[in-house]
Amino acid sequence: MKIISYNVNGIRAAITKGFLEWLEQANPDVICLQEIKALEEQIPVAEFEKLGYHYNYWFSAQKKGYSGVAILSKIKPKNVVIGTGIEHMDFEGRNLRMDFEDFSVMSLYLPSGTNSARLDHKFMYMDDFQKYISDLKNEIPHLIICGDYNICHEAIDIHDPVRNKTVSGFLPEERAWLDVFIKDGFVDSFRHFNKNPHHYTWWSYRAGARGNNKGWRIDYILVTKNLENRLERALILPDAKHSDHCPVMIEIN
């Protein structure tokens, strides 16, 4: 089973850049999207149906054109959960889950900390998300959390760890949170197979950052440890260029 996670930075803009053709080629069974920046009625959902994605769920933010996540699946889920049930984590459309026979797949868009108010919100989200997942693992022991965590884990996950140590996304407190979150029961699927530096999933649009590979690795597919021995592959797909992020992928048996 192939699972992809992709922050598309606006699904409509991504489609104008060939996202649908890419999706047909990549052909995942399940794709988790973040930053769809659209309401369901603004999205050409029939195009996804044509590609075999018959189980599509879109969770938009209350604010038009902002944030929002989705999961598209070729496989019928047993159950779908929209949001966490906690208001401050749900009003911006950041969390969606599909339960399949022997594991669940979540699409997560963790807030960014662009200013001090948003950073406070991000930390609150992180704290409550950690508790939410800690409880959820009792109910759903086999869990795959795909998404944009807006946090680089380690120094090798960013092109310039010195310059960015006071920038949200690479703050010591954010990195420590992600470190504990992972160590408390998850495997970072990409790092399970690849320990090398210079692999990123987001680049600024500015100053030729992508061409110079000055990026950050902030998109992850974390799987619970009980799924580790079922991982067959994990890749970053930097050739897909419909967004300032690129997709990440796993194959799991």
Next chain:
DNA sequence: ATGGCAGAAGCATTCTGA
């Protein structure tokens, strides 16, 4: 230390991103 680019709303410019 600063700026640089892009998507979307809604129609000029503002907000947001990380």
